[in-house]
Amino acid sequence: MRKTIFLILALLLFWQSSPAPSFAVESGTNTSETVQLRILETTDLHASLVNYDYYQTKVDNRIGLIKTATLIKQARKEAENSLLFDNGDHLKGNPLGEYLVRVRGLHKGKIHPVYRAFNYLHYDAVTIGNHEFNYGLSFIKSALKGLKMPYVNANVYSIKTQKPYFKPYVMLKRKVVDESGTAHPIKIGVIGFMPTQIMKWDKANLEGKVITKPIVDSAKEFVPQMKAQGADIIIALAHTGISNAPYHQDTEHAVFYLTKIPGIDAILAGHAHSIFPGPTYNHLPNTDLELGLINGKPVVMAGSFGSRLGIIDLKLKKVAGKWRVLQSSSTTWAIADENGNSLVKTDKALYKRIKGDHQETVEFIKKLGL
Numbered sequence: 347m348r349k350t351i352f353l354i355l356a357l358l359l360f361w362q363s364s365p366a367p368s369f370a371v372e373s374g375t376n377t378s379e380t381v382q383l384r385i386l387e388t389t390d391l392h393a394s395l396v397n398y399d400y401y402q403t404k405v406d407n408r409i410g411l412i413k414t415a416t417l418i419k420q421a422r423k424e425a426e427n428s429l430l431f432d433n434g435d436h437l438k439g440n441p442l443g444e445y446l447v448r449v450r451g452l453h454k455g456k457i458h459p460v461y462r463a464f465n466y467l468h469y470d471a472v473t474i475g476n477h478e479f480n481y482g483l484s485f486i487k488s489a490l491k492g493l494k495m496p497y498v499n500a501n502v503y504s505i506k507t508q509k510p511y512f513k514p515y516v517m518l519k520r521k522v523v524d525e526s527g528t529a530h531p532i533k534i535g536v537i538g539f540m541p542t543q544i545m546k547w548d549k550a551n552l553e554g555k556v557i558t559k560p561i562v563d564s565a566k567e568f569v570p571q572m573k574a575q576g577a578d579i580i581i582a583l584a585h586t587g588i589s590n591a592p593y594h595q596d597t598e599h600a601v602f603y604l605t606k607i608p609g610i611d612a613i614l615a616g617h618a619h620s621i622f623p624g625p626t627y628n629h630l631p632n633t634d635l636e637l638g639l640i641n642g643k644p645v646v647m648a649g650s651f652g653s654r655l656g657i658i659d660l661k662l663k664k665v666a667g668k669w670r671v672l673q674s675s676s677t678t679w680a681i682a683d684e685n686g687n688s689l690v691k692t693d694k695a696l697y698k699r700i701k702g703d704h705q706e707t708v709e710f711i712k713k714l715g716l
């Protein structure tokens with residue numbers, strides 16, 4: 347018994363004389379002002395709502411938002427604070443998208459199934475991609491009416507008004523909960539970009555109606571405005587890829603140069619259907635593929651057709667009344683392995699909401715005898 351008491355005393359003494367435990371608060375800092383914010387991305391969905399290949403008329407577990415949705419819910423569950431964005435090219439690119447527009451038509455008051463899915467999943471904001479113009483300006487304008495969240499693009503301008511054709515950016519007012527459970531208000535600026543090449547690719551639909559401005563110029567114009575309006579952090583929904591080829595006015599893949607713009611805190615990339623961080627970008631200078639940084643800025647690109655969910659985890663800290671990004675890490679989660687075996691369950695509630703449109707498309711293809 348005595349021995350035990352002695353041992354306890356010895357341990358207590360040892361504990362007291364040992365250095366402070368690692369979770370101790372650094373002097374002069376307040377841990378309650380540290381917030382984890384998770385940013386989620388889907389990109390280049392191209393109307394892939396279902397894990398189905400309409401060309402081969404069979405299940406394909408490597409694609410489909412009804413699979414990605416399960417990852418979205420999982421990623422949200424893990425995080426105290428999260429935001430979900432889509433990075434464009436979501437309406438066109440498969441027979442479902444075609445059938446909806448060219449055969450059945452998007453009737454007045456009806457919400458496009460892709461937007462029905464976005465509404466159901468409560469995206470915080472979306473940007474539109476170059477392919478959104480393939481069906482013409484009036485189609486995209488009426489389709490966007492069905493969205494329950496803001497949509498942004500900062501580099502397409504109306505010729506008539508000389509102003510941005512869409513809302514260039516939006517300020518999301520949110521509450522974030524810190525590590526001690528206290529809620530804080532935060533203003534998140536969200537801005538969108540797309541390649542200027544739309545004027546070539548969709549000349550018939552766009553000429554005489556809109557013009558484009560270079561991506562980086564538009565960022566330089568609007569980011570300071572967003573800061574002046576009190577944006578704590580700024581997220582770029584950049585429907586553009588990643589390349590360090592010398593920048594010019596019509597750079598199609600502008601992410602590398604967007605990372606150099608002060609004020610932008612995180613970039614969601616797309617358009618190239620690639621994966622970042624990933625081996626495609628092994629030779630990109632100033633790039634950390636472990637943390638997903640380009641020129642020190644967090645970037646993510648989540649493949650295409652819903653194959654992956656992009657995730658950027660930001661650690662924010664309040665410094666002199668302003669939220670600053672202290673640390674970040676980017677990654678992507680896949681819905682299937684390399685052999686196409688599904689890694690996630692289907693989001694049945696989402697499937698129920700879009701099943702009708704999917705089945706109509708399948709029936710239509712059958713009738714054509716394709």
Ligand SMILES: [Zn+2]
Binds near residue numbers: 476618
């Ligand atoms: Zn694109």
